[in-house]
Amino acid sequence: KKKSAIQELEERYASGLFSGLTEKTIDLVNGGEKIYQNNIFDYIQGRVPGIKVVKNGINYELFYRNRFSLFGGPIPMLVYLDEMQTDARLVATIPANQVSMIKVFSSFVGAEGNGAGGVLAVYTKKGADLSSSLSTSGDIFQYKGYSVIKEFYAPDYSSGKPLNLSSSQKDQRITLHWQPDIIVDGVDTKVPVQFYNNERSRSFKVVVEGMTSEGKMVFIEKIINPDKKAF
Missing domain, CATH: 2.170.130.10 (TonB-dependent receptor, plug domain)
Incomplete structure (x- = not known):
């Protein structure tokens, strides 16, 4: 049969x-x-x-x-x-x-x-x-798989000792801090963030991307001057 x-x-x-x-x-x-x-x-x-x-x-x-x-x-x-x-x-x-x-x-x-x-x-x-x-009248693209996980580099200056670095070794980082997971509960929405600055920045651009519990996308971009109140 x-x-x-x-x-x-x-x-x-x-x-x-x-x-x-x-x-x-x-x-x-x-x-x-x-x-x-x-x-x-x-x-x-x-x-x-x-x-x-x-x-x-x-x-x-x-x-x-x-x-x-x-x-x-x-x-x-x-x-x-x-x-x-x-x-x-x-x-x-x-x-x-x-x-x-x-x-x-x-x-x-x-x-x-x-x-x-x-x-x-x-x-x-x-x-x-x-x-x-997958048949389609348009183009078919092939994307690579997941990238290898790499740890975000953040120097530790907590010792406070002068490093006496040459000009080529100066801290020239563009991205100073990256925090992939921030969860707020709606009660206490303040999130403390600490990081070490580079050799030249006097103001900072903060970019926040995420999603609400209702599935709405969130995007915030703001320039912060340490001498002024940012929020």
Whole structure:
């Protein structure tokens, strides 16, 4: 007996416990449907009976058939990406047209609490499935992977001793301080920052980039003169 397209798809992607019976399996490779949604959660909203997608800022929660815990609260679904448990927020960053298959389990033996709230397994395209989804009338660019992590250089002048450096060794840094993670709680929004100046700067340009809890981008650029009040 010839296997169906979805059976062949499952053989290519699903393994172990994930190849078992599901409540629903969605094939996004063989259907011929154009998928324009930004992420897979926008796609399944209204397409999978029983699944409710709740978005709060940049966070997502999924609930299946209104299941509640003994304490009365709703139990969110567990989310797996390529058979690895992950956060729904990570899955939301993947374009929906890069997903090959979705499997919905009402429960799952290999999951925490046996997947009491249900399990959503998302599979990303690979091989020929991925190549066919990348066809475009425009140009295709290839980007390098992640750069090697390098520690930001910041000299330590805490000893207070004169260094007697030559002119070629003078501190000529342009970027004096870099702080990748700043988190404010909305109560105390003052963030103390300490750094050593270079040999020539008398004023400083501060650039702040980030995101609010609602997902709005933040960009602030300001010139600070130490002799004047900056903020």
